[in-house]
Amino acid sequence: NSVRSALSFEQASEFSVQPVALLQLILPTVFGSNPTDYWGAFSSGEIWGYVGVSTLVVAAIGLVLRPTAHRIFFAALAVLALIYALGPAVPVHGWFYQFVPGFDLIRAPARAYLFLNLSLAVLAGLAISDLSRRIFNPGFGIQHVLGRGIRFLLVVIGASTLIIIPFFYTRILGVNDPPNRPVITVENLWMMVLFLSLLLGVFWLARTGTVRGSMLGLILAAVLLLDLFSVTMPFNPSEEDLVSGYRDPEVARFLEEEWAARGPFRIDVRHPGLLPNFGMTSGIHNANGVYDPMQPAAYATLHNLLQEQPEALSYNMLNVRYWVAPPDEQAPDGFEQVFQSGTGNQVWEHADSLPRAWFVSVVLDVAHGAQGEEVRASGFDPSESVLIQSPPLNADGTSAGEAEIRSYSPERIEIAVDADGPGYVVIADGDYPGWSAEIDGEPAEVLTANYGIRAIPVHAQSEQIELTYESGFVVSGFVAAGFGLLILTGMVAWPLLAGRRLAFAADDSDSQD
Numbered sequence: 001n002s003v004r005s006a007l008s009f010e011q012a013s014e015f016s017v018q019p020v021a022l023l024q025l026i027l028p029t030v031f032g033s034n035p036t037d038y039w040g041a042f043s044s045g046e047i048w049g050y051v052g053v054s055t056l057v058v059a060a061i062g063l064v065l066r067p068t069a070h071r072i073f074f075a076a077l078a079v080l081a082l083i084y085a086l087g088p089a090v091p092v093h094g095w096f097y098q099f100v101p102g103f104d105l106i107r108a109p110a111r112a113y114l115f116l117n118l119s120l121a122v123l124a125g126l127a128i129s130d131l132s133r134r135i136f137n138p139g140f141g142i143q144h145v146l147g148r149g150i151r152f153l154l155v156v157i158g159a160s161t162l163i164i165i166p167f168f169y170t171r172i173l174g175v176n177d178p179p180n181r182p183v184i185t186v187e188n189l190w191m192m193v194l195f196l197s198l199l200l201g202v203f204w205l206a207r208t209g210t211v212r213g214s215m216l217g218l219i220l221a222a223v224l225l226l227d228l229f230s231v232t233m234p235f236n237p238s239e240e241d242l243v244s245g246y247r248d249p250e251v252a253r254f255l256e257e258e259w260a261a262r263g264p265f266r267i268d269v270r271h272p273g274l275l276p277n278f279g280m281t282s283g284i285h286n287a288n289g290v291y292d293p294m295q296p297a298a299y300a301t302l303h304n305l306l307q308e309q310p311e312a313l314s315y316n317m318l319n320v321r322y323w324v325a326p327p328d329e330q331a332p333d334g335f336e337q338v339f340q341s342g343t344g345n346q347v348w349e350h351a352d353s354l355p356r357a358w359f360v361s362v363v364l365d366v367a368h369g370a371q372g373e374e375v376r377a378s379g380f381d382p383s384e385s386v387l388i389q390s391p392p393l394n395a396d397g398t399s400a401g402e403a404e405i406r407s408y409s410p411e412r413i414e415i416a417v418d419a420d421g422p423g424y425v426v427i428a429d430g431d432y433p434g435w436s437a438e439i440d441g442e443p444a445e446v447l448t449a450n451y452g453i454r455a456i457p458v459h460a461q462s463e464q465i466e467l468t469y470e471s472g473f474v475v476s477g478f479v480a481a482g483f484g485l486l487i488l489t490g491m492v493a494w495p496l497l498a499g500r501r502l503a504f505a506a507d508d509s510d511s512q513d
Contacts, residue, residue: 015046015108016087049113062127078119132217250341265321299430302452361399361423
């Protein structure tokens with residue numbers, strides 16, 4: 001939590017799969033096929049998870065044919081992922097959130113569908129491989145398993161065509177303007193019957209021995225691909241820009257011009273009709289950072305402390321130069337309207353905003369837990385003093401100086417300093433692990449200041465500060481990826497090498513004979 005804010009259970013459960021939505025596993029567009037006709041209390045972008053009705057059947061056949069340990073593992077993973085995706089509808093998601101480290105940072109349980117898809121893809125692929133090579137568990141004859149599969153498919157197809165589909169036709173026929181939902185349901189049911197019928201035919205050909213070997217594998221793979229592609233290709237077909245109403249090109253153009261002349265600065269978007277990350281599409285920084293539930297905890301806490309009192313001096317440290325507000329809204333004290341677009345959206349300028357970096361020569365030694373109260377205090381002026389726990393450098397306010405950003409990028413900042421005595425260069429960027437600093441080529445400390453931003457102690461002789469960011473997670477990620485690549489390479493190479501050794505052994509045996 002020192003790095004990222006934990007989510008509340010409500011946030012972590014926001015995009016869950018409702019039990020009724022599980023119908024999409026076999027009836028893919030029963031709730032709609034694009035954002036304009038999707039219905040229900042859930043998001044099509046988060047909870048749609050059609051895996052292919054033929055994939056489910058083939059994966060089940062493969063598991064019955066050879067219930068090996070790794071297949072049981074993938075089957076269990078698929079079941080667990082499906083249960084977890086239901087979110088608060090079942091206890092599993094809550095148990096993971098409460099007791100498993102890291103799960104209080106994961107939003108949208110529905111994304112567990114990823115592991116469901118992975119598991120079913122692996123099981124179906126292994127099943128196709130076994131059926132094409134006629135490899136199976138000795139306790140289960142392949143004729144017996146395929147026979148059971150054929151009978152199961154006959155029951156499902158018969159019940160669908162003789163009972164379920166006719167029921168929905170009664171909801172459609174004889175009605176001048178039939179509801180759209182039954183029509184879509186019937187279309188989905190007929191598609192399901194089609195692919196189950198194709199599988200029925202393939203299983204019958206395999207059981208009779210008419211089709212076998214690689215040809216059987218190719219036909220099964222073709223049925224699965226046809227099933228998946230026929231559904232996913234037309235899904236979400238809208239060519240309309242669904243967020244066009246959440247932009248204002250005129251305001252964006254004004255801010256871009258100001259950024260070129262006066263940046264870097266931040267904007268505060270107080271407009272419910274614009275995207276929360278409005279401005280970032282133009283490279284302009286937002287006061288709340290990237291709109292995301294997993295923000296750096298220190299800066300997010302500071303921003304939450306200050307955003308409701310923009311008239312306070314402490315708000316100036318956020319480097320908010322402009323507010324974007326809807327039409328007819330009144331500017332708070334200290335803000336002045338400088339632009340209005342054709343749609344009426346306003347831009348207010350905050351003239352007292354501090355720059356991205358500035359110099360102060362008064363340091364207040366405040367315990368970390370008390371910094372929040374000091375920052376909130378109406379008399380705290382961040383342009384005159386800085387709050388630091390156990391400051392390494394004494395600064396009594398007798399020094400004067402300036403700090404100017406010469407170069408700014410997400411991972412490297414150059415600041416020129418001109419000071420006649422010791423002090424601190426305060427940077428209105430969130431404190432976050434991975435940042436290091438050099439002053440005139442010598443290592444320097446990066447301190448947490450004002451409860452959530454950064455400060456660098458400098459002396460009178462200091463001229464140039466360079467901050468660079470290098471995340472330890474990047475290094476560990478490359479190490480983990482390399483280790484995973486080695487494992488995958490070994491998994492591919494080992495069977496080939498083992499097969500070659502067996503061939504050499506057979507050749508040696510023949511030569512001896």
